[in-house]
Amino acid sequence: MKKIGFLINPIAGMGGAVGLKGTDGKLSEATVRGAVPQAENRAKITLQALKNKQNLIFLSPSGRMGEDALKETVRERIQVVSHPVNDSTAQDTKIAAQRFIEEGVDLILFCGGDGTARDIFDVVGRNVPILGIPAGVKMYSGVFAIDPATAAELVSGDENVVLRDSEVMDVDEDAYRAGELKTHLYGIARVPSLEGKTQFSKQIFEEADEDRAKEEIGRFIEEVMLPDTLYILGAGTTTEFIARSVGVRKTLLGVDVIKNRKIVAQDADEKTLLYLIEKEKDVRIIVSPIGAQGFILGRGNQQISSQVVSHVGIKKIIVVATPHKLRETPVLYVDSGDPVLDREFGDSVQVISGYRIAQRKKIHQP
Numbered sequence: 001m002k003k004i005g006f007l008i009n010p011i012a013g014m015g016g017a018v019g020l021k022g023t024d025g026k027l028s029e030a031t032v033r034g035a036v037p038q039a040e041n042r043a044k045i046t047l048q049a050l051k052n053k054q055n056l057i058f059l060s061p062s063g064r065m066g067e068d069a070l071k072e073t074v075r076e077r078i079q080v081v082s083h084p085v086n087d088s089t090a091q092d093t094k095i096a097a098q099r100f101i102e103e104g105v106d107l108i109l110f111c112g113g114d115g116t117a118r119d120i121f122d123v124v125g126r127n128v129p130i131l132g133i134p135a136g137v138k139m140y141s142g143v144f145a146i147d148p149a150t151a152a153e154l155v156s157g158d159e160n161v162v163l164r165d166s167e168v169m170d171v172d173e174d175a176y177r178a179g180e181l182k183t184h185l186y187g188i189a190r191v192p193s194l195e196g197k198t199q200f201s202k203q204i205f206e207e208a209d210e211d212r213a214k215e216e217i218g219r220f221i222e223e224v225m226l227p228d229t230l231y232i233l234g235a236g237t238t239t240e241f242i243a244r245s246v247g248v249r250k251t252l253l254g255v256d257v258i259k260n261r262k263i264v265a266q267d268a269d270e271k272t273l274l275y276l277i278e279k280e281k282d283v284r285i286i287v288s289p290i291g292a293q294g295f296i297l298g299r300g301n302q303q304i305s306s307q308v309v310s311h312v313g314i315k316k317i318i319v320v321a322t323p324h325k326l327r328e329t330p331v332l333y334v335d336s337g338d339p340v341l342d343r344e345f346g347d348s349v350q351v352i353s354g355y356r357i358a359q360r361k362k363i364h365q366p
Contacts, residue, residue: 001057001077002107004155005100005128006047009112010064010088012039012135038337039135040069042148043111045339046133047073049152056155059103061096064088079103090119097123107192109155111135114170117143118186121168129163129190131155134298134335142166143191147298147335147342149366154192166191213322214238216355218245221286221320230259230280232273232308234287234301238320242286255303270305277311285309286318289325289332289351296349296363298335306338314344319351319361326353331364339366 043066050056051074058074060066061082070078081099084092093110097120100108107129110116113136120130132144133151143166145151154161168186217238222245225231233239235253243250243258250256254267257276265272277283285308290299296319297304309317321329332349334342343365351361 002055003103003105004056004058005081005097005103005105005108006058006060006070007066007093007096007108007110008039008043008064008069008088009093009110009116009135010039012112012116039111040064042135042337043069043133044073045148046109046111046151046155049149050074050155053156059100059105061092065092065096090115093119094123100124101128107131107155109133109151111148114141114168117141117168117189118170121187121189125187126190129192131192140169143168143189146333146364147339147366149339153366154194157192157194161192161194163190164193165189166193210322210324211241213324213354214241215245216357217320217322217352218242220352220355220357221318222246225261226282226284227260229282229284230257230264230276232257232268232277232283232285232304232312234285234304236288236290238288238322238325239286242320253300255301268303270303270308273303273305273308274311277308283312284316284318285312286320288320289329294329294332296332296334296345298333298337302337306336306341309336310338310341314341319349321351321353323353323359326351326359326361329361331362333364 047069057077057079058070059079059081060070061084062080063084065084065088067080081103082096093116097108101124105128108120108124109131110120111133117132124130130143131151131154133148134144145154165188168189170186214237218241221242233243233250233256235255240250240252246258246261248258248261248263251267256263257265257268265276285304287296287301289296293299334345336342345363347365348360348362350358352358
């Protein structure tokens with residue numbers, strides 16, 4: 001039997017859709033803003049795909065940190081190893097990780113974000129392989145599967161699954177909320193991997209021509225923008241250059257909304273976006289994939305949720321990226337939280353990469 005240490009951070013990702021750019025220290029505010037837990041639902045997708053794997057036994061904390069989801073999906077071969085008393089905390093995660101080591105698990109499968117990955121790595125280091133089911137807001141680490149279904153593929157894996165060294169990273173959330181990206185390398189974990197099935201850690205490209213390329217993209221988008229059309233701008237420096245071309249100031253790591261060259265909403269959350277687009281006849285979404293990881297949706301821009309995309313329409317999503325970023329990002333990914341919607345993107349997308357220049361880029365489909 002293969003022993004899987006399994007845990008869920010129930011509050012992971014709750015700050016994303018409500019525009020908090022993370023949940024650390026902000027759970028109460030996220031709840032007040034109407035945030036809804038998502039991690040357990042994403043974990044269940046993975047577990048559902050593993051329920052018939054008779055060679056797996058799952059060790060887990062009690063309640064919402066894993067036991068509940070396992071009982072609903074796998075239903076058997078479950079062993080509870082720790083008992084969190086209150087809401088899930090970093091200490092609860094570390095206690096569970098320590099118990100996993102003591103029980104000799106072969107792999108730790110967790111559902112959360114960068115903070116959860118860091119807490120587990122603090123305890124297990126390189127002694128036990130780890131694999132993340134992506135559910136956080138940022139997820140800059142390289143320890144996450146592309147999506148929940150792919151996580152199941154890596155766990156059940158075959159002889160083609162290998163262990164690779166991957167970065168465990170985290171972001172200073174206070175700086176992130178203030179519009180400044182400060183990443184920190186915690187260590188190098190061992191992660192099960194198949195080509196194209198595990199995300200790379202985010203990269204920030206520094207190249208002499210990058211700003212010029214972004215200016216060209218901004219100039220072209222500004223030229224083709226339609227009057228009386230609402231534009232939702234995702235996070236990132238490329239979309240920031242688009243805002244500059246239009247003559248407005250954008251929040252670097254937030255989602256902003258413009259119409260007729262004026263700001264309608266800054267740092268908007270999902271609720272605000274849904275309210276605004278409900279009243280509009282024409283809405284467009286402009287996003288740029290995360291460097292090296294290649295995610296169009298589902299990493300750092302959860303405000304642009306599956307509900308928002310469904311309302312606007314996939315055909316009204318504009319993807320932009322510099323040529324350098326596209327060279328370093330061989331495949332793009334979509335992880336909106338709705339697998340059916342993700343498949344509607346098809347196997348490729350047009351990406352605007354300069355002034356009146358576009359490339360066709362492959363989209364990974366599980």
